[in-house]
Structure formats: C-alpha cells, structure tokens
Amino acid sequence: MSGRGAERSLLLVEWMAGCAEPVSLAQTVAALNLPKSSALGLLRMLVDLGYAERTDATHYRLVRLPGEATNENPAWGSLLRLLQSSLAQAVSDTGESGFLAVLEPEKTVRYLNKVMPEREIRYDRDISVARRAWQVSSGIVLLAGLSEADLAAYLDVLSSTEGATIEPAVLLSEVREAQRLGYHANPMGVVEGAAGVAAPILDRNGRMVAALNIAGPADRISGSLEKIIDLTVAHAERCSAVLAEARGLSS
Incomplete structure (x- = not known):
C-alpha cells in the first residue's frame, strides 16, 4: 500500500x-x-x-481498532497502556496491591503488571509465574467469562489434571457464583497469608478481556472485605468504561 x-x-x-x-x-x-x-x-x-x-x-x-484483542491476538500491550492509570488509582483507593490479569490461550492466568501501595507491610507477587485459573480469584472471574462450551471443556480437562486440588463441580459452583455476584473473593490465596478480590473488565462489546485483582495480607483484607469488594468492582467498571471510551463508542 x-x-x-x-x-x-x-x-x-x-x-x-x-x-x-x-x-x-x-x-x-x-x-x-x-x-x-x-x-x-x-x-x-x-x-x-x-x-x-x-x-x-x-x-x-x-468493530475493533488496531491493537484491540482478537482470538488470534490478545493485544495485551493495549490493555496495559489504557488501564495503567486506572490500576494505580485502584491501588491508591484500596491501599492494597493491584494486578491486571488475563487468561492465556491454555487457560492459565497471566498477570500483566502490578502496582504496589505506599505502605510498609504489603503483598507482592512474582508476576512472571503463571497461575492455574482455579487457584486464584482472577482465574475464577476470567473463567466466568468463557462461553459455556469453553468452560465445559476446561472442566473436562481439569477432571484429569494431575495435582488439581479442586473438583470440577466445586469449581463450577464458584464460577457460577462469580457470574452472579460480579466478583470473586478469595480469603486465602496461593501464597500463604494472602487474600484478594477480583472483578471483570469488559470491552465495549461486553466481552471479558481482563480482571482487576486487589490483594493484600489476609487479616487486613478480611477486616475490610466489603469495602475492598466494593472498590474492586467499582474500579473494574471504570476500567471497562475506559476501554469503551478509548474506542470512540459508548458501551
């Protein structure tokens, strides 16, 4: 051209x-x-x-702009660019660590970035390590965004996955609850002593593209769980609004 x-x-x-x-x-x-x-x-x-x-x-x-996600191209760089300031604001408002999570094609959770709060005792996470979706709140939320066929296929694989510590029926119940509530709270994370809440981030077409995860020490999270849930959901909705506005169309 x-x-x-x-x-x-x-x-x-x-x-x-x-x-x-x-x-x-x-x-x-x-x-x-x-x-x-x-x-x-x-x-x-x-x-x-x-x-x-x-x-x-x-x-x-x-229907999409260059840099937006497709089934063939996750376009995570665009998510990082558009949502970095929103993630930082979520961390500022909650006083806890913030993470932007996506579901990789093999259905593992990848954390694109993290923002740490300015406090002495805080929760950190090695975001270079992928997590199994059933292990973390972000994964439960992201699984809730799958089609019924893809979710069924994931549960079928899980039933024969060595080392899985959750039954498919139990995981399905958690996914359904996340779909109903619009978030997932994990009182005890993969890392001992940690807890977190995750909520979905949607694109302008209502498709889940990421999850906002707020995490911190379990005792501190549990002491203000309702507040953390409300703030996480609210900031995830603001992230969705940012994605809609960036595309020049209302959601």
Missing part, C-alpha cells in the same frame, strides 16, 4: 471510531473527500481484515 493509501486507511479508521452509527459509502466519500472507488476499496479492506462489518447492503460499522 502506498503512503497515501496508508494515510487514508488510518483516517478512515479514526473517523469511523467516532461514529456511533453505521456509515454509508456516501457518508465516507463526503467525510474524507475520497473518490467513491477508493472509499469502497478501503471499507472492503477493513471488513476483510476484521476491523469492520457490513450491517446491511450499504452500511459499515467499525
């Missing part, structure tokens, strides 16, 4: 990101001052690449 063609593609994506309704070919031509043939070619290219979809015979709607 020529430099001019690349520029037009970017301008088209930026313009469509600011449109709340599907756009027509005529609107695209007028808005970007493009020849009709060029505009049609660019719109078709966006559809072919999965950035847009046709809503009817003449209208197109942007």
